Amino acid sequence: MNINLIPVASAAGTEAMSGATAVVFDVLRASSTIVTALSSGYRMVYPVVNVEEAVQIARERGFCLAGERGGQKIPGFPMGNSPLEFSTGPVAGADILVLTTSNGTAAIRKASTAEKVLIGSIINARAVARTAISEGRDIALICAGSDGLYALEDILGAGFVLMEIVATANSVPAMDDQALTALCLARYYQQDPLAGLMEANHGKKLLGLGLKSDLRWCSRLNLYDTVPIFAGNYIKGS
């Protein structure tokens, strides 16, 4: 088993994903929101890149519309991209989400050239690590990044999954230096994952928007056992 890490999905080719199990990270916050929603009663999430397409799909199929741009809820959308909005479960039976976010949903779509696509975060690190190992393929850790730039929080999320892979496999698998860096980063922040999220530049931006409770939620290591799997346009929990 070989493990590679792609630090910024939008800047990467798809070679590293080919034949691999991909794990997509947008820790602040799309990944964490998807894991939370699927752990809290939502049946499926339909990730969409464009706002207009999201609005159209939600209208046509009666799905619940959720998303953000620039860290804030899109005007006219009933739901934003805070995991806390979804932790209490769906309202009035609207248990399928259409989600469009600045970085995460595009990264998920891009990863669809992989053999299997999982959604990873700090809050489901152990579960996603075990599923990725059990798939038996090479693993590509796909970090969404933030507006085309490297984002520490995504590398940190990948690092926590790597820590769990090392613990489960009881050895350090072959990995590239990007993945090795992520592993070190997670070990560095393992006593206080929230500190890592608060020091990251995108984390600081969300703090400036008053979203510290979101950061706190996204830092709760292994809160859930849900492993979201993206296939055929939909993300479902397992």
Add this chain to the structure above:
Amino acid sequence: MNINLIPVASAAGTEAMSGATAVVFDVLRASSTIVTALSSGYRMVYPVVNVEEAVQIARERGFCLAGERGGQKIPGFPMGNSPLEFSTGPVAGADILVLTTSNGTAAIRKASTAEKVLIGSIINARAVARTAISEGRDIALICAGSDGLYALEDILGAGFVLMEIVATANSVPAMDDQALTALCLARYYQQDPLAGLMEANHGKKLLGLGLKSDLRWCSRLNLYDTVPIFAGNYIKGS
């Protein structure tokens, strides 16, 4: 003061270097070799990208020819790229080196669009940090990488310089998430920098070539106070 880190010089544009003080890292081993040579009696190093050009310059000007490809001394060259070869000083007055290496010399040439170009490594981290601060500009940390790929050892070297910048400035300057990652990596490995070099994939390759003593040398934090400066084709110590 803003600090940015470019993880792989060959893959980067030059915008981040413009108007900045650049610090170039090829920890295994060109940076460490240059610092060692200039601390041991060599007067200057002339970095060259191509082997043929290096041979020609050495012949025309009577310089000492040094270099490697694939981690090994270039056939016909009197000197390779091990810092240990240069730690005992020049032989028979040949105190100007022409150096061509797989990654480092190209990264140095690329950085020449910056306002000032310093050569950084683990062995001169503190000195280079102080010089970079005293220059008063933004700082661009340029990592050479290994054959176009991200190399952990260069990020680690940049991280040690960042640790010294933080200690000297007595605060954490504004930096991008790549630089922040490097800082965490150095803090993670600060008790044992050699472990970082040995875990990096390029470090493992050099270990396979029997070069553990080189890794040990390159891991000796703040061994020298020399700050190599590249200007007008030559690198000189200060």
